[in-house]
Amino acid sequence: MPLSNRYEVSVEWGDCDPAGIVYYPCYFRWIDQATFRLFLAAGLTRDDVSSGQWKQGTPLVAAECSFRRPSQHGEKLTIESHVEKFGRSSFTVRHVFRDASGEVAAEGTETRIWARKEGNARSLKAVPIPEDVRRRLGG
Numbered sequence: 816m817p818l819s820n821r822y823e824v825s826v827e828w829g830d831c832d833p834a835g836i837v838y839y840p841c842y843f844r845w846i847d848q849a850t851f852r853l854f855l856a857a858g859l860t861r862d863d864v865s866s867g868q869w870k871q872g873t874p875l876v877a878a879e880c881s882f883r884r885p886s887q888h889g890e891k892l893t894i895e896s897h898v899e900k901f902g903r904s905s906f907t908v909r910h911v912f913r914d915a916s917g918e919v920a921a922e923g924t925e926t927r928i929w930a931r932k933e934g935n936a937r938s939l940k941a942v943p944i945p946e947d948v949r950r951r952l953g954g
Contacts, residue, residue, distance in 0.1 A: 817953030819897040820856040822849045826890045836885035843878060846910050846923050849894040853908065857951040873927040874939070876905070880923035891915055901954040904929050904941035 824845050832838040854861040862872030886892060892912045899909040905928045912921040929944040944954075
């Protein structure tokens, strides 16, 4: 059974566009925060910066979001997140945004790779997801 996590966000005035609905990039910011919190719930840190520079982590390689209904200032949204799929070095996290009534406001996924780098960004290489990480996230 995959580990799941819930994270609540309050839609603030600055999250909305001139039409008064959530500006779409906010969903991607919240998705990133929800993945971070999923890792915390698993007892993991998502990216290793202990050396002062990123050496191993989970860079984003794909993201998408479907908007089911507009969300507005003052709403509270609960994001339910879990790893939907594991590959050898990649994983896909599914996020479902629900309003206070439980209605789905949006759904998104992000695909990340487990990666290591030695030097600059061009040295980035996908490596197998550690078994401990896979197990903790329910894979």
